[in-house]
Amino acid sequence: MVRRTRDIQKKIWLTPQEERTIAKKMEMIGTENFGAYARKMLIDGYIIVVDYTEQKRLAAEINKIGVNINTVCRRINSTGRFYQDDIDELKEKMDAVWQLLKSKQSEEL
16 A cells, blocks of 8 residues: 555635635646645745746847857867957857846846
């Protein structure tokens, strides 16, 4: 027989309106697991939902810039020479990274 981690069961009675309210709140946070939702609410009293969409977009943009920087560096390493255009391009890409980070920081403040 499998031993449960949680071996104490609690039961509650709800009105139809209470059940609908709970279902709406669970839908808002994107969960279908009533047990997990109930435990979190009973223990902490609140649930924080974090949207990482903007951070993922920022990370993707920085990754693209990093790929461009690596391309320039590979070209410099393979030829053994670098030109002012290469340096200017690297500075431009780094400025783009800083601008993305600064704009995100100013939005959050």
